[in-house]
Amino acid sequence: MAAAAAANDTTAPARPAGPQLKLLVDKRSRRVLYAEARKDAVDFLVGLLRVPAGLAARVLAGHGVAAPGSLGTxxxxxxxxxxxxxxxPTPADRDAVLGPAALPSAALTLLGVSLAAPPPPPPPPQQKRYYRCNAYTLPCRSNPLNVTDVPGLSCPGCRQPMMVEMKWAPGAGEAPGKAAQAEEQPSTGGYVKEVVTYLVMDDLTVEPMSTISAVMLLKKFDVKDCSALDEMTVELGPKECVKLLKASLDSTTALTDVFSGGVSIDRLE
Known part of the structure; x- marks a missing residue:
């Protein structure tokens, strides 16, 4: 009885909706002209660049080669x-998300491309070390004032070799290694801000949306009668992720191919 009552309980909170795209579709051809997207949907699409095929597109871009399909755009x-x-927050974080990634050649075969092995990355810079004198003789006794990054250099005060290594004391709120960790890990707040609505084209190109950009797109697609357009809202989840990734590998009309099943722009032109 308790289970049945729970099943019929309509007061339970609804499951929060996932990322959504609002598509504008041409009724005649069923092609997607463009889509409106909020931050969560754009972050979802950018996330496609972090799976193996998307990483391969980033590698190609790093070599100056345009990836096929919609991944490159x-x-x-x-x-x-x-x-x-x-x-x-920083260019380093953007590079962590979108910078060229090192992948095994097997991942690049997803795009049917083979590239020469890139040169090995430069070794990481060594942490700087600082030294002082032994502070045994005047005028430095118990109060050394000089420091150097060259071990053995003569102290300007007491003329003794500066061989005693100093330890770096981080400032308030600064943890040791914090800067290095920030460079290695991208921001956890997604890729774009929530302040605007974004425009997503059929080839997955993303840009901020404005009234002017929407009007100019309608002009570009020669839309004279808005009654010839359909509005469709689709939710993005694991299945859509797989479908979008598959379509984007060889098509520049990924939204049409996945959500509308219409005539692709490639076949119309």
């Missing part, structure tokens, strides 16, 4: 967004 659009729209 998704990468280029995300890379071109102005800093004002980004949630990542």
């Amino acid at each position: 998704l990468y280029a659009g995300a890379r071109a967004l102005d800093d004002a729209f980004l949630a990542v």
Whole structure:
């Protein structure tokens, strides 16, 4: 009885909706002209660049080669967004998300491309070390004032070799190694900010949306009668992720192929 009552309980909180795209679809051809997206949907699409095929697209971009399909335009659009729209705080964080990634050649075969092995990365810079004199003789006794990063250099005060290594004391609120960790890990707040609605084209190009951009797109697609357009809202989840990734590997009309099943722009032109 308790289980049945729980099943019929309509007061339970609804499951929160996932990322959504609001598509504008041409009724005749069923092609997607463009989509409106909030931050969560854009972060979802940028996340496609972090799975193996998306990483391969980033590698190609790092070698100056445009990736086939919609992955290349998704990468280029995300890379071109102005800093004002980004949630990542520093250029290093943007590079952690979108910078070229090192992958085994097997991952690149997903895009049917083979590249020469890149040169090995430079070794990480060594942490600087500082030294002082032994502070045994005047005028430095018990109060050394000179420091150097060259061990053995003669102290300007007491003329003794500076061989005693100093320890770095981090400032208030600064943990040791914090800066290095920040460079290695991207921001956890997603890729873009929530302040605006974003425009997603059929080839997954992303840019901030405005009234003017929407009107110019309708002009570009020669839309004279708005009654010829359909509005469709789709939710993005694991299944859509797989479908979008598959479509984006060889198509520049990924939204149409996955959500509308219409005539792709490639076949119309």
